Amino acid sequence: MATKHSPLNLNVRDLINRPGEMREEQFTVDVAEQMGEGLVAVRSGAALDVDARLESVHEGILVTTEVDAVAEGECGRCLIDIALPVEVEFQELFGYHSGEAIEYEVQDDHVDLESLIRDAVVLALPFQPVCRPDCPGLDPETGLRLADHPELVTPEHSDPRWAALTGFQASEDSGPDAESGADQQRER
């Protein structure tokens, strides 16, 4: 829970009831409580780079926030440790008075970004993170990471994505990668 002392609870006293005034704040905070429960998460202690634009408007304070962080965890296919950059951006109006369209309120001259940032970051985390888009995963028999042991990749259990990569590598010298490009598109 955020308190008045949370670094993500920003003082906007200087902007209240001064429509047209604007201020930007850039700061880095340590994540207090892990964000995300999946294979990758922004762990407690990780740095959160926050860039917030605070604008005074008639109804309240309009906050535009950009957050950068790094999520850590493991690849969903081959289980090695990975770190993924996470970037989120959102805009929210903190009203002076709650109303139908106003979900957040200016409280004690502060706008609390904590839950907004947490929700946005958690939503941005991939459900199936991979160390690289074409990660071939693990060999079902040996449990070895196929990316490290391409000799274990046989047609029987090769992932189609891996097959595409092998083809690409084989034809690397011969020029255009039209084939690999088509495969990437199909994956989307």
Ligand SMILES: [Zn+2]
């Ligand atoms: Zn992987």
